[in-house]
Amino acid sequence: AQSVTQLGSHVSVSEGALVLLRCNYSSSVPPYLFWYVQYPNQGLQLLLKYTSAATLVKGINGFEAEFKKSETSFHLTKPSAHMSDAAEYFCAVSEGNPGGYQKVTFGIGTKLQVIP
């Protein structure tokens, strides 16, 4: 069974500081991994995804994440936080299902606050 753990439901960083949002997963097969972002009063938007190609994945808005199989982690980083990064971030995992439905399991989310 697949699962996702996001460490820290709230994270605060200063503007210009490094953003690090942690995600650990559990999966019985090689997983597909996602980070989504949700801005206030909006739906979720895909930031980036890992598809078993490169382990370092670059996404939109300067975010990137590194897949580390030995640590079962997929942490999200951004070198320099911007005020517009304030949002809720969700990590998600999928085990895939060839030719069929692919169930996605979401973490509980991490709210990022950026302090001026």
Next chain:
Amino acid sequence: DVKVTQSSRYLVKRTGEKVFLECVQDMDHENMFWYRQDPGLGLRLIYFSYDVKMKEKGDIPEGYSVSREKKERFSLILESASTNQTSMYLCASSSVRERREMVYEQFFGPGTRLTVL
């Protein structure tokens, strides 16, 4: 530009009412999903559909039903609304056509915030 729309952004209903939440996507996606989002619980899957008239229960289907008569439209029905169904409801869709990578990005609507009094 891909688009998933939901019929209402905010909805207030009374206990016992029958509630319909509508979702429409214009991307010709096969899969459609209904989630509810609650603080501290993340997104939980209620129902999904992989084809017209096909539906599967998710993790928390109790108290809900769904309808998919057309490919682009997926409706969530609360047969008799209760206060514990007060939540944010998110609809999403995905395609099965990316078979090479088998990775199906989900596209989300803006959500419907339902309050049951």
